[in-house]
Amino acid sequence: MKVIIVEDELTASENLKYLLDEVDPTIEVVQVLESVKQSIDYLSNDIDAELIFMDIHLADGISFEIFDQVTINTPVIFTTAYDQYAIKAFKVNSVDYLLKPIDPEELSKAISKFKNQNLNADPISNQLTGMFQLLQNSSKSYKTTYLVHHKDELIPIKTDDIAYIFIDTGMVKAITLENKMYIIDKKMEDIEVELDPKAFFRANRQFIVQKKAVTNIKYYFNGKLIVNTNPVPKDRIVVSKAKATAFKSWMDE
Template sequence: MINAVIIEDEPKAANELKDILEQIRKDIVIVKTMGSIEEASEWFQQNDPPDIIFSDIQLSDGLSFEIYKNIDLSSPIIFCTAFDEYTLKAFEANGISYLLKPMTPAKVEESLRKYDELKAAFSKRQPSANQLEALIRQLRPSYQTTLLINVRDKIMPVKAEDVAYLYYNNGVVSVYLFNQQQYFIQETMDDLESKLNPSTFFRVNRQYLIHRNSIQEIERYFSRKFIAKLFLKTPEPIIVSKIKATPFMNWIKESI
């Protein structure tokens, strides 16, 4: 029997893959399905490695390559991703197959055929940390480094690194700089969150998107929430919601 794990943060996609595997291969047993870097890292540290790993790339808490860079695994990995074929050539160069979403039985069968053919090689060869880091750099999106803000009847460019935090109130997004100047920007918080580097900016709640260097201290709040206090004065307290609390603390640890 082939013991397999699935690392996928979308339950629907994980269930689809599991159903396909059960249909086409009776010798595959799904021993675990996980949805985050944190969960997978902990599981691999406490359990024997599986025979094969089906892994998405973009998870809720980052790129899955971080799992394999930090944990010594000999298991072959079949990546499940929505990236185009040009990018995926990098995986093949490292002896790793892939599934291009949306998944179909034919695609899964082709990936498993590669697994069968390369099984012996996979057991001996694991991509190096440098190779995985190269893949991370290649797949990491290009984030916006400049914001265009409104200054009366003019538009002025401001470097993202100079932004301490962004604040949403009554349909208006304000930009607060480290030099304590305040401006307005004609973009939504959702758009800004997707455009700014998540290693630098974190959306703690509906109203605030904050730069990590603006954080002075963090206080515990009731119901497992936190209050983030910045070096700058803010219009109202920055309460980190319960659902964001764990990702927020993990994000903070990345800078230590």
């Protein structure tokens, strides 16, 4: 069986190769892709693989962005340290979902599940069943406070008071509804999964916005949206055409 690995960390991809060989020596890794861009370029063509192992956090973004640009019919097993992505994974052709560090027994079960689904007349039913199970077992709690540096002290700011979070000159900053700015010592990808998705939306790579900070939405060219907030950001918040429908649905909830 031929597989593709999408993983930006060399040690993680090498470990997965080792585990795959231990689980099933007949598995051949035909390609390792390290970024969203590289994956889009490669997967836009016909691929000679039956299964894809895909990390969710990549160096240049979230791997779900790949599915916005490319139609992928090859089954996917996602690998990540963040289990709150599980439901979304099932919506994009996912066979299974493995949490890092990957357990060899869980990997073996996932591969067996893939092989059984190949023989099953209704694999989509299996995916929906898995999704419902995850929904039933979900007890996710979200971040309510961030401890941030302010002058010579640490102070807590409530996530409910944050208007938007953005990247500025390589630093992650939060602007509160009262227009105060704080630096958050975390990556945007980590913050995104910590926040309640009902209240916060990743508008683009630079911005995460809170719903109650949005004052209006304007149509932009090529199906994009411009999101206006209070306080007003230094840079324009643009939502891509691929995310526009999801953003409007989120605002309408």
